[in-house]
Amino acid sequence: MSGFQPFEIIPGDPTQSLVILGDHAMNRLPPEYGDLGLPASAFTRHIAYDIGVEDVTRKLSQRLGVPAVMGCFSRLLIDPNRGEDDPTLIMKLSDGMVIPANHPLSDEERERRLNRYHRPYHDAVASTIAETWRKSDKPPLVISLHSFTHAWKGVARPWHAGVLWDTDPRAVQPLLKALSADPALVVGDNEPYDGALRGDTMHRHCSMTGLAHALLEIRQDLIADAAGVDEWVDRLAPILATMAAQPELHEVELHGSRVI
Numbered sequence: 001m002s003g004f005q006p007f008e009i010i011p012g013d014p015t016q017s018l019v020i021l022g023d024h025a026m027n028r029l030p031p032e033y034g035d036l037g038l039p040a041s042a043f044t045r046h047i048a049y050d051i052g053v054e055d056v057t058r059k060l061s062q063r064l065g066v067p068a069v070m071g072c073f074s075r076l077l078i079d080p081n082r083g084e085d086d087p088t089l090i091m092k093l094s095d096g097m098v099i100p101a102n103h104p105l106s107d108e109e110r111e112r113r114l115n116r117y118h119r120p121y122h123d124a125v126a127s128t129i130a131e132t133w134r135k136s137d138k139p140p141l142v143i144s145l146h147s148f149t150h151a152w153k154g155v156a157r158p159w160h161a162g163v164l165w166d167t168d169p170r171a172v173q174p175l176l177k178a179l180s181a182d183p184a185l186v187v188g189d190n191e192p193y194d195g196a197l198r199g200d201t202m203h204r205h206c207s208m209t210g211l212a213h214a215l216l217e218i219r220q221d222l223i224a225d226a227a228g229v230d231e232w233v234d235r236l237a238p239i240l241a242t243m244a245a246q247p248e249l250h251e252v253e254l255h256g257s258r259v260i
Helices: 040-044 053-064 107-136 172-180 201-207 226-244
Strands: 007-010 018-022 068-071 141-148 161-164 187-189 213-219
Touching: 007 053, 007 107, 018 053, 018 107, 018 226, 053 068, 053 141, 053 226, 068 107, 107 201, 141 201, 141 226, 161 172, 172 187, 172 213, 172 226, 201 213
Parallel strands: 018 068, 018 141, 141 213, 161 187
Antiparallel strands: 007 068, 161 213
16 A cells, blocks of 8 residues: 555644635646546646645635645545445546446455545544644634636536525525625526535535535635636635634534435
8 A cells, every 4th residue: 555645734823713615626636547548638637636725725715714624636536525325436437538447346345445445544534634623722714725617518617606505594605705796796596506515524524414514615716826826815705704703603403405
């Protein structure tokens, strides 16, 4: 087994009771997997990771002084934002590109990737949330950061950002309101994706445990360089700090789910 680390925990002040997650922050592969049979160009695309999210997560965590957890492996190896029984957990085909090393895939290899990468990442998320809860003495607010392509199948996406959610509106409503207050932004509500996905990170760690949470998608071209990253960190830091100071976002409330 290689020394590849499947997650990175950025330390922060747990008493602020805010945790930031970056499931798809990186495009790396453990050395024993080589390139999965793909050209190097594949790992510069959205199919391999969420462009810009690593830098936004690092800088937001630093600016706010709060802990963050990032996945260190490419979603092409195994997708940390999918449940273990999700058919898209290990993709054979992604946006028109076949992943040779993922098909055929034995049950043993699937279990190996779960044990070495997927499960350790989720253990790190769970332990960071638990430590933050214990040291702040209140349930933490959880914000998950992702990014999306500016167009899909030749159709431009009008949103600059989108807030994804299932049934718990507590963190979603103030985040949508704050972002939508900027007249320069087009903000999607459960766009460009629906936030209800059984077994994904938010479902597993927040919906099923009653923690207030939201998943924020930022359009990739807006955070593809340092200037764009800084602009979004400047925008998000005061919003998240204000949200983390709201007592109602630190209560355990089970709102159920649309997918169970």
